[in-house]
Amino acid sequence: MTNTAIGVKDLRKSFKSTEVLKGVDFAVKRGEIFALLGSNGAGKTTIVNILATLLKPDEGTAEVCGFDVLREPSKVRASISLTGQFAAVDGMLTGRENLILIAKLRDDKKPAETADALLERFGLTGVANRRADTYSGGMARRLDIAMSLVGHAAVIFLDEPTTGLDPEMRLEVWKTVKELSGSGTTILLTTQYLEEAEQLADRIAILHEGKIIATGTLDELKKSFPPIRVEYIEKQPTLEEIFLAIVGKKEIVK
Amino acid sequence: MRHTFVLFGRQMRHILRSPDTIITVAVMPIAMMLMFVYVFGGAVKTSMGDGVNYVNYQLPGILLMGVSSGVSYTAVRLFTDIQKGIFARLRSLPIPRSAPLWSNVLTSLISNAIAVFVLVLVALLLGFRPSGSPLRWLGAAGILALFTLALTWLAIIPGLTAKSVEGSYVFSYPLIFLPFLSSAFVPTETMPTALRIFAENQPMAGIVELLRSLLSGGSVGNEVWIALAWCIGILLVAYLFAMGVYNRRMLK
Numbered sequence: 001m002t003n004t005a006i007g008v009k010d011l012r013k014s015f016k017s018t019e020v021l022k023g024v025d026f027a028v029k030r031g032e033i034f035a036l037l038g039s040n041g042a043g044k045t046t047i048v049n050i051l052a053t054l055l056k057p058d059e060g061t062a063e064v065c066g067f068d069v070l071r072e073p074s075k076v077r078a079s080i081s082l083t084g085q086f087a088a089v090d091g092m093l094t095g096r097e098n099l100i101l102i103a104k105l106r107d108d109k110k111p112a113e114t115a116d117a118l119l120e121r122f123g124l125t126g127v128a129n130r131r132a133d134t135y136s137g138g139m140a141r142r143l144d145i146a147m148s149l150v151g152h153a154a155v156i157f158l159d160e161p162t163t164g165l166d167p168e169m170r171l172e173v174w175k176t177v178k179e180l181s182g183s184g185t186t187i188l189l190t191t192q193y194l195e196e197a198e199q200l201a202d203r204i205a206i207l208h209e210g211k212i213i214a215t216g217t218l219d220e221l222k223k224s225f226p227p228i229r230v231e232y233i234e235k236q237p238t239l240e241e242i243f244l245a246i247v248g249k250k251e252i253v254k
Numbered sequence: 255m256r257h258t259f260v261l262f263g264r265q266m267r268h269i270l271r272s273p274d275t276i277i278t279v280a281v282m283p284i285a286m287m288l289m290f291v292y293v294f295g296g297a298v299k300t301s302m303g304d305g306v307n308y309v310n311y312q313l314p315g316i317l318l319m320g321v322s323s324g325v326s327y328t329a330v331r332l333f334t335d336i337q338k339g340i341f342a343r344l345r346s347l348p349i350p351r352s353a354p355l356w357s358n359v360l361t362s363l364i365s366n367a368i369a370v371f372v373l374v375l376v377a378l379l380l381g382f383r384p385s386g387s388p389l390r391w392l393g394a395a396g397i398l399a400l401f402t403l404a405l406t407w408l409a410i411i412p413g414l415t416a417k418s419v420e421g422s423y424v425f426s427y428p429l430i431f432l433p434f435l436s437s438a439f440v441p442t443e444t445m446p447t448a449l450r451i452f453a454e455n456q457p458m459a460g461i462v463e464l465l466r467s468l469l470s471g472g473s474v475g476n477e478v479w480i481a482l483a484w485c486i487g488i489l490l491v492a493y494l495f496a497m498g499v500y501n502r503r504m505l506k
Contacts, residue, residue, distance in 0.1 A: 052346040074348060082346040088339035092268045104260045105347050147343075 004063075005030045005155050005186035006051065011060035013046055020046050022210035023060070028188055028203075030154075033181050035201035036190040042207045044190035045085060048159045051188070052082045065154050081153035085160045087144040091133030095124050095143050098132055099150060106151035118146040122176065138169030145176055155186045162196060174199055257349040261357030262364075265331065269365055275327055279369045283320035284376050287312065290439055291380050298440050307470075309381045313374070314465035315438025318458055319430050320373050321402050324366040325409040326426035328358050332413030333422040355410060355500060362406040363399060370398060385471035394468040397481055401461055404489035405429065410496040414503055438462045457484040 006028035013021040020043045028034040038044050049055040050062050053073040061068060067075040089098050096115050103111035119128045122142045127135065132143060141161065148156050161177065162170040177200050180187060191197055197204045198218055205215040214221055237245070269275055290298075295308040302311070335341040335354075344354045374382070386394070409425070416422035433439070435452060436459035442450050453459060460480035467474045 049342075052342075054342055054345060077346060078348040080346065082343055084339040084342050086339045088343040090264065090340060091338075092271050093264065097267075101260065101264055102347070105257055105344070105349055 003030055004028070005032070005065060006034070006188060007061075007063040008047070008051075009061045011047065011050065011062055012058045013043075013050065013055070014058055020210055021057075024207070024210070024212055026205045026212055026215055028186055030186055031182075031184050032202045033177070033187045033189060033200055035197035035204045036188065036207050037192075037194060037197045037204055038190070038207035039192060043210050044207055045159055047207075048082070048157045048188070048190060051076075052080060052157060053077055054082075079154045081148040081151065081156045083144055083148045083156065083158050083161065085163065087137070087140040089132045089135075089140050089143050089147065091131060093132060094129050095119060095132055095135070096128040098143060098147060102147045102150045108151060114150055118149060122146045136169070137165050138172045141165060141169065141173055142176060145173070149180075153185070155188065156180070158187060158189045160190055160192065163192065170196075257353045258356045258360065261344070261353060262360045265357060265361040266364065268331070269361070276369075279320065279324045279327070279365070280372050282323055283316050283369075283373055286319060287316045287373070287376065287380065290316070294439070301444070302441060307381065307383055309377055310383060310470050311466070312439050313377050313382055313469065314462045315433040315436070315458075316377075317370055317373055317398060317465065318401065318433050318438070318461060320369050321366050321398065321405060322426055322429035322432070324369050325362055325402065325405040325429075326423035327365070328362045328406050328409040329413035329416070329422040329425070330419060331361070332358055332410060333416050333419060336414070352497075352500075355496075358410065358413075359403070359406050362409070363402055366402045367399070384469050386469050387471075390468045390471070390474075394465055397461065397464060397468070397485065400482070400485040400489070404485050404492060407489060407492035407496050411492065411499055414496070414499050432456065432458045433462065436462055457488065460484055 004027050006026075008024055008026050011021050011024040012019075024043070024047060026034075026036075036044050036047065046055065050057050050069060051064055053069050053076050056070065063069070064076045065079040067079065069076050089095075090101070093101065096119060099115035099118055100111045103114045108114050116125075116128075119125045122145070124139065124143060124146070127139065132140060135143065145158070145161065148158075158177065162173050165173065174196070177187070177189070181200075181202075189197075189200060201218075203215065203217050204221060205212045206221075207213075214224060216224070290312045291309055295312070299306055299308050302308075332341070335344075341354060345351065384391070412422050412425050435449070436442070436456060437453065438458070442453045445453055460477050461484065464474070464477040464481040466472065467477065
């Protein structure tokens with residue numbers, strides 16, 4: 001078994017005439033939390049969808065746990081868990097039923113026990129039997145992430161887990177993601193917030209206009225940033241200063 | 255199959271928890287039935303000769319209307335799941351690719367069967383007196399199931415492609431009104447020629463005629479083949495188109 005959980009090489013994808021991915025390369029090690037940092041529309045979700053076998057790449061290769069997304073999509077799906085951009089919980093079902101549903105779909109032998117353990121772990125036991133559409137944004141997101149942990153997928157995709165959440169809920173989700181690290185699960189996180197990548201990720205890749213422009217740990221990225229410079233800027237005199245200067249000179253000349 | 259049933263269980267739970275969907279599916283055709291039996295029925299009967307049981311006469315059309323409005327919920331359910339990202343989550347799970355679609359088909363078949371059952375019960379209260387044998391009942395159930403299956407696959411297409419909830423179910427409106435342009439509620443003899451040709455040959459006309467013969471014990475002839483041909487034809491075209499859209503749109 002290789003040490004690479006996700007390998008992406010020269011990935012290209014266009015939608016109609018818009019080129020979204022223009023040759024993306026990166027690799028994520030097993031057990032690592034890797035952040036794809038990029039602004040809105042940089043192509044983060046496109047990469048996640050290709051890795052989750054929901055989209056086909058135009059060119060290039062993408063592998064998850066050694067399985068090619070095009071050649072062995074069902075093996076890829078057996079190794080991953082996707083948490084999309086919006087909390088994909090079923091509002092008509094209770095939190096517990098949501099977890100049991102995913103557990104059953106993942107052929108869990110004891111779906112109810114799995115659900116209860118996750119509810120406990122995510123602090124949702126108190127609201128377990130309430131319909132998910134009554135949950136707050138943070139609670140729904142926690143349930144959403146809990147649903148991704150059913151079945152112990154080797155790789156978890158968290159696509160913008162805190163977008164649209166207020167700062168308090170954001171801290172709540174960060175705490176959840178931090179608790180996942182060190183469990184051996186590989187996490188690919190996408191985010192628009194530098195602070196979030198800083199807080200959560202072991203390594204960060206910056207995606208800009210369809211290409212990865214920098215990859216490394218936070219320290220490595222900081223080192224590659226331009227060093228602090230002292231600049232001298234020529235300051236244009238104002239009309240008043242010119243006037244005073246001229247008047248002053250004349251007085252001196254006098 | 256197991257995964258399809260798990261998803262089916264989820265959707266049936268939805269239906270049971272949102273009584274409004276049950277009410278709209280059952281109440282609209284019931285209201286129509288009351289109107290036809292008590293408002294129009296008397297007048298229509300005068301042109302139909304004695305001995306015609308009008309409740310018997312109009313029931314097939316009402317059943318088709320019920321199914322047509324019932325399948326629109328398949329489109330709405332699919333659209334909502336796609337919009338909320340639930341569909342993406344399901345498709346990223348290690349389950350068969352088509353399970354999320356087949357679970358919708360199964361849900362539609364069962365929920366429409368329940369609606370049809372309720373409609374038949376109400377019709378019995380209003381004076382529906384079937385004279386078919388059990389075999390004919392089975393035949394009627396079979397053709398209704400085939401009709402539901404065909405329209406459900408048709409509903410999957412807007413469910414997958416719609417840009418708004420309204421856009422996902424609007425296809426059902428013409429279907430709901432199509433029985434009016436047939437012999438479902440009134441004899442076609444008095445219609446203008448062009449309309450009459452349409453009313454006697456459109457897909458629902460054949461199905462209405464077949465259901466009427468099956469339920470009321472009339473002789474069953476050619477209409478079996480006409481009805482079957484329409485149902486299977488629509489089913490095949492809709493299924494292939496829906497799967498094409500599914501594979502193309504969902505895996506661009």
